[in-house]
Each structure stands twice: as C-alpha cells, then as structure tokens.
Amino acid sequence: MINRFSVGPAHAEIAMLQWGESGKPPALLLHGTGFVADVWDEVARELASTYTVYALDRRGHGASHKPDVYHFLDFAEDVCRVLDALGLRDVYGIGHSAGATDLLLATKLLPGRFERLFVMEPTIMDPRAARSGGLSEESLLQVQGALRRRAEFDNADAVFERYRTSPTFADWTETSLRAYVRHGFVTLDNGRVRLCCTPEIEAAMLRPIYEAMTQVYVGDVRGNPFTALAEIDCPVRVTTAAKSWPIYKEMAARAVSLIPRVSTLVFKGAGHCVAQEEPAAVVDAVREFAR
Template identity: 85%
Template sequence: MISQRFSIGPAGAEIAVLQWGESAKPPALLVHGTGFAADVWEEVARELASTYTVYALDRRGHGASHKPGAYHFLDFADDVCRVIDALGLRDIYGIGHSAGATDLLLSATLLPGRFTRLFVMEPTIMDPRAARSGGLDEDSLSRVQGALRRQAEFDSPDAVFNRYRAAPAFADWTEASLRAYVQHGFVPLDDGRVRLCCTPEIEFAMLRPIYEAMTQVYVGDARGNPFGGLAEIDCPVRITTATKSGPIYKEMVQRAVSLIPRVSTLVFEGAGHCVAQEVPAAVVKAVNEFAK
C-alpha cells in the first residue's frame, strides 16, 4: 500500500503528514517518539489501513515538519490539535509512542470529545502531585547533553543503516522499520552525504523537558504544567509497557495510571521501548483488541 504525503499549515510552520488508506474509514492518528519520523509506523499503519484511514505526523523538529525551537509538551500537543482541526477528524483512535504518546494524551485534554480511545506505549509522564524542586540533577543533565555528541552526518544512507543496525538501541528493529527511519529521518546533502533531520541540537532541546518530567521537576513554560489535565481525559486509555524497557518507563506508566480515569494496562513480552518497530504484528493485534 502506497502512502500519501502532504503538509498542514503555512510556510515555516508546516506539519508533515502521511496517510494510508481511503478517507471514508474511521481515523487513526499515529504519533512517533523523540528522534524518529512518521514513516517508522509503516508496518503498523499498513495493517491498520484495512480498518482505518491512518494518519501519522512528523512531530515538530523531526522529518519534514517545522523546526521552530520551541519544544515543550504543549507545543507538540498544539501541533496535534492543528492536524486534527485541519483534517476535520472526529472519533479518532489515537496511537502513540513515548513522547508522541504524551502528545496524544495532552491533545485529548485540549480537544475533549474528539478521541474514541487512546493506545499509548510508554508515554513520558510526570505526576504534578509529587513534583520536586531544584531542576535536573547532574546525571540527568549529562544524559540530556549526550544528545549533542550524536553523529549528525554520514557518508550515505547505507552507512547510516549499517551503523544503526549494529547499535543496541536498534538491534531489535525490523529491517523495514529501520530502513524507513534511515530514508525519512535523514536529509540528503549536496555532496551526497546525509544529515539527521532531528539534529543533535534539536534533540537536546527536546530532551530537557522530557528528563524534567521523568525526574518529576518539570514546571512547564508560561502556560504552566499540563499534566494535571490528564485527569480530564474523557475516553478509554490503554497504556502499555514492555518487558525489556527500562524501569523509568514502568514508573511513568504507574504515574499515568494514577492520573487517568478510564485506564487499563498491557505488557508486551520480549520487546523493548520501541515496540512498534520491534514487534509490529503484536502492536497491531493489541491495537485491534483494544478497539473491541
């Protein structure tokens, strides 16, 4: 199945969107995690397109979307709302991963009544009732700064694929998912080399609020901390974790469970954090079962 590619919004503020399937079916909206691109959903989206009109967006700072420099949680959620309003979507099945899952949860608080259900894989969540003061500790700050040391340019797409195929973070990805990321998460340069769309500097800017949420010190921007609004989500939510992912993801799922009213949980066995790129068939099955 060939996906359609288009953009929403004015020049300089575009959100790039992919669509699989015909427009007459109920909508499913897929949102990827930090550092990736809409195309990493390809294997999941292709299967879901038999039932849904499937949309996936490049989050701001990623892929072909705008890169404005503002990367707080509500900035991303506002972009999702822009896409929903521009496409006139209602009765949406929202499916998200990591910080992209957070985008969908916050979008549901901003657009009540628009989602029928949310399937969110290891979202980034803080519990504002247990907020801490003092900012990031040295260990967390060091991890955020580690993004600045990422290699941004490679000799060719094949060089990226070979490098990432050998990296622990991508070792369990399907070949199709990894090739989709290499093709659409990098931009070709004039000299034939390729460069990350989500540059180390952009990822650094994104990771700071993420680590602040992880460590319970996030205060938000001028709009405040949005996480208290999760208690107002008005549709069923299924939150998943995976047996091979880190303890912090399981802790954040527990925070989410304590905040969201109509919530249930699921554990993916034998998978890590990027479960949709590791075991896409299992994700499709779980997404369809929750729809029942």
C-alpha cells in the same frame, strides 16, 4: 500506497502521511523522540484495512517545522492543528513515548475528539509529587549527551550499517529501520546525509523529557500540563514492554494513577520501541482494544 502531504503555514508545516482510503474511521499515529512518521509503516499498512491511518512528523523531526520551542504543550497543539485541518473526529490515537504524551495532552485541548487512546510508555510526570530544584548534574549530562550523536554520514547505506548494530535499533525490523534511515535523514548537496532531527534539536527536546522523568518539570507560562490527565474523557490503554528501562515502567504507572478510564497491557517480548520491534503484536493489541 502512502499519501504524503503537509498541513499548516509555510513557517510551521507539519508533514503528514496517510495509509488507506479516506472515509474509514480515523487513526492517528505519533512517533517518539528522534524518529519519523515512516517508522509506523508496518503497523499502519495492517491497520489501513480498517482505518484511514494518519501519522505525522512531530515538530523538529523529519520534514516538519524546526522551531526553537519544544515544550510538551507545543507538541500537543500541533496535534490539535492536524485534527482541525483534516476535520478529524472520533479519532483512535496511537502513540509511543513522547508522542503518546502529545495525544494524552491533546485530549484536554480538544475534548471529545478522540474515541480512544492506545499509548505505549508515555513520558509522564505526576504533578501531585512534583519536586523542586531542577535537573540533577547526572540528568544534564544525559541531555547533553545527545549533542555528541553523529549527525552526518557518507550515505544512507552507511547509516543503516552503523545503526543495525546499535543497541537502540538492534531489535528493529529491517523495514522499520530502513524507513527511519530513508526519511529521518536529508541528503546534502555534497551527497552526504544528515539527521533531520539534529543533535541540537534532540537535546532541546530531551530537557523537558528528563524534567518530567525526574518530577521537576514546571512548564512555561501555561503551567504544568500534566494536571490535565485527570480530565481525559475517553478510554485509555497504557502499555509497557518487558525489556524496556525501569523509568518507562515508572512513568506508565504514573499515567495509570492519573487517568480515569485506564487499562494496561504488557508486551512481553519487546523493548521500548515495540512498534518497530514487534509490529504484528502492536496491531493485534490495537485491534483488541478497539473491540
């Protein structure tokens, strides 16, 4: 059974899920860009025998708030608000892609609150090798490509049929894909369904992500947050997936070079969305790292 609730004020609510009974060691799951907390369901149900498992819809996604700002530190601050609101300590943080980055940066904002981190292909830049000049024309086109994503469909079944054959979702389990279709879209008054993370929101998120990928991210008035990775005070396992794109492996290598207490793992039979493609393998790996 999943408990749905939210934390934070009305204008900045963070939608939360909980699997399992309270009182067990806490685990917090963070999804990647464009997705929702529910895509963790198969992983979370298994982990709930050992942990009180929480997941959140990251800002701009699902039922959470949709602000105008999507810098890396804003997401990390949302994680900290969740930890404070729920009084969580000794947290096992488990994250994917940009959600993994949220966890890594939150450890600097709330030191001592995480017991360990399991991060799957985080979005990372190496501040020691920062470049100037901003995004290239090619990268800008990639960011703007999100604006061409189809946002509305006749119904949820139409979304599922469309996504089932998409390369992004082709290897997802049916359970994971149906969870995304059900909770990543909102039903409109006319019965049609629309993405919660609209193309405009996704493009706003992707700009800093591509800036980090290409080593040109400079942050905002708070500076470049990636310098904090050298100060992470808990064990971290950085994972890659054999079938994912080279840039994800490159960013994982940057993370490994920056984080003090780090180890690595390769998922040999999966792509970037390993938790939705091979949930049992992720559960086994998460449990093994805890041992």
